Amino acid sequence: MANSTPEGTMRLEVFRYFPEKGEEPHFQTYEVPFRKDWVVLDALNYIKDQSDGSLTFRWSCRMGVCGSCGVMVNGVPKLGCSAFLRDYYPNPIRVEPLANFPVLRDLVFQLDSFLEKLKSIQPWIVRRDGEKPVSDGEYLQTPAQHARFKDFSMCINCMLCYAACPVVGMEPHFLGPAAIALAQRYNLDSRDAGREQRQETVSSHDGIWQCTFIGQCSAVCPKHVDPAGAIQQAKLASTVDWFKEVLWPFGGREKR
């Protein structure tokens, strides 16, 4: 599995939960070889291959683009494929499922609530006047127009931000960082005309207004999306809208 040589061992304390056994969750301790180039995901796969085939966890690309392997490492949300053992060695590591989601088994959590929230903000280009025919060519966009939403488009739906946000934990209906950042991604896209449609959800009490700008969502994001920034920008835009609506109630709706 690696080109490096093992340099000792490391201890992992992994959250285990067997729903069919009807017991409370517990931690199981494993010794894994320490290799300088290994990440937590390598250690979990070593355990599954060599020690305990019952250990259950999600993973796929192992290179930080699929968003599947999110776990809590010593209480901090991380991608298992991006958390290097050498950053913790020689201390033991505690691996738990991502916070603020129901836990199905071991490190596997139920992510339906996130998918519902994501769907609710309509994460697709909404055209106002229909599609132009293919013969008319592409929709052109300048680099500056692209830059407006590019960072927000980098989200890999890994849900680390949801695990980092206490408000997500305390208010189950809060839209959450990634969903709002993705709403902004489309709202700021020059090809999109759906901002007004999304406002119903985004600017509701369970949308941006539950956020208290703790900021840990942006701190843990592996793709530097800065969802906290997206939310504050959405608050500002919604406030401007609110004033416009109050001061010019009969004014025409502006395309943004």
Place this chain on the structure above:
Amino acid sequence: MKPDVRTIPANWWLRRSPPWWLRRRPYFLFMVREFTSVFVGAYVVIFLMMIRRLNEGQAAYEAFLASLQSPLAIVFHMVALAFAVFHTVTWFHLTPKAMAVRIGEERVKPALIIAPNYAAWAVISAIVAWFLLG
């Protein structure tokens, strides 16, 4: 999913002790930042009281000034100042996040937005001091 198989409810993480804002430094600093509003609010109420005493006449006003000199009052103001300054500093560093200022493709560096805030703070404080002290 089989209906009789139990998933652990989503609040399993938050239900643990200690409370979430005591578990990691960034969360604790967030709470401190939010708590600054209590001292900000308390101080402007005290300021309002000072103006009311001013309206009530010299005796009332000077009694108020005398109370400012008590050790308790001075300690309170020192604590309040620490929190107020923490508010100012965190506020300046947070506001660029609410505005994505761009020149063409490039995002303006946050430092270029933050630095003028500090400059304005210094200038405005100096102006206030000048007016207050004559």
Place this chain on the structure above:
Amino acid sequence: MAKSNEPIWWFLFSAGGVVAALLVPIHILLIGIAWPLGVLPADALEFSRMQALLAHPLTRLYCFVLISLPLFHWAHRFRFTLADLGLHGAAMLIAVLCYGAAIAGTIVAALTLWG
């Protein structure tokens, strides 16, 4: 599109935050620490001078802004701080008490300055 009225409170919170950030520290420093400790001349806050200062309409407007906006800043922030500390059940009551206190303080300030 005004789906909720949160924007007005957030706007007042933001305005109050700016006022508090720029103005509150210097006032605390001069009036609450420097003068009581004798760093400033003893007559720096002398009655007749302060009264004359306050007589100016712009001073009164300044004082009103200095008192009212930070109160709304406190109200909004404190309301959410209580929520973040786990007090969710009484959310509506807390909001009413916080914004109500800010409104009351604003009214008292207005009456004090122009009543």
